[in-house]
Amino acid sequence: MAIREEVKALEEDVKGYRRHLHQYPEIRLEVPMPRDYIVEQLTSFGFEDLDVEFMENAVIDKLRVENSASSIGFRADMDALSVIELNDIDFKSKNEYMHACGHDGHMAALLGLAKVLAKNKEKLSETVTFVFQPAEEGPGGAEILIKNGLFKKYPMRAIFGTHVMGEVDEGVIATRPGPF
Numbered sequence: 001m002a003i004r005e006e007v008k009a010l011e012e013d014v015k016g017y018r019r020h021l022h023q024y025p026e027i028r029l030e031v032p033m034p035r036d037y038i039v040e041q042l043t044s045f046g047f048e049d050l051d052v053e054f055m056e057n058a059v060i061d062k063l064r065v066e067n068s069a070s071s072i073g074f075r076a077d078m079d080a081l082s083v084i085e086l087n088d089i090d091f092k093s094k095n096e097y098m099h100a101c102g103h104d105g106h107m108a109a110l111l112g113l114a115k116v117l118a119k120n121k122e123k124l125s126e127t128v129t130f131v132f133q134p135a136e137e138g139p140g141g142a143e144i145l146i147k148n149g150l151f152k153k154y155p156m157r158a159i160f161g162t163h164v165m166g167e168v169d170e171g172v173i174a175t176r177p178g179p180f
Contacts, residue, residue, distance in 0.1 A: 010112055017041065018108035019091035025080030025099045028138035031057045034078045034107060038132050041111050045118040055145055059132040060154060063114075063121050071127035073159035076110035077103045077136035102164030107132060109162060129154050 024033045035057045039050055042061060051060040057078070062071065085098040093099070114130050131150070135141030168174045 010116065013115065014108045014112040017111045018104050021104040021107050022091050022099050023094050025093055025095055025097040025104070027079050027082060027097050029056050029079075029135045029141070031078045031134045035059055035132070035134075038078075038107065038111065042114060042130075045115045047114070047118065054150070054153065055134075055141070055148055057134045058141070058145065059130075060150075061130050062154070063117055063124060063128045063130075065121075065124045065127045068124075068126040071129050071154070071156045073129040073131055073154070073156040074110055074113060075131040075133055075142075075159055075161040076106040077141070077161070078107055078132055078134045079103060079137050079141070081137055101137075103136065105164050106162055129156055129159075131159070 021034055021037065024037075026033055035052065038059045039052065042050060042059070047061045047063075049061055052058070054060055080093075080095075080097040080103060081100045082096075083098045083100045084096060085093040085100075099105075110130060110132065117124065117128055131145070131154075133141045133145060135144065165174065
């Protein structure tokens with residue numbers, strides 16, 4: 001398959017992940033549907049050591065690279081907001097909550113990255129850790145992960161997350177050194 005066709009297929013996959021996740025939002029730590037969907041997708045990509053016990057409804061796994069002394073991480077938030085969706089779209093939320101600030105897109109993008117990297121694992125020079133985190137909007141899921149020892153159990157030299165930002169032009173990535 002040519003690169004352009006692979007990219008188009010991946011775009012369609014990510015769109016499908018997002019639309020599915022958009023229909024079934026859940027809030028705070030109570031995100032079993034997104035968790036189960038993420039586990040199903042990661043398993044289909046070949047991930048085998050999914051950690052769903054580390055934190056309630058979180059999903060963590062690695063693409064291990066032999067003899068890699070370091071790891072980088074990628075994180076996506078999973079929870080929705082207590083907002084009723086008024087949009088009239090075919091993938092409208094079926095719950096009384098909504099992914100009003102893009103967490104469905106964050107999860108979908110991280111699933112897309114996991115799929116691509118799993119297919120190209122032999123090209124990786126270091127281990128990659130994937131963290132799907134509940135409770136970003138509520139009780140501070142990142143803080144809970146850290147207090148539970150995320151970086152002790154899963155050492156990472158850096159961890160990256162994304163956030164959809166309407167004020168940033170499409171195709172532009174906004175960043176700065178340090179926490180953002």
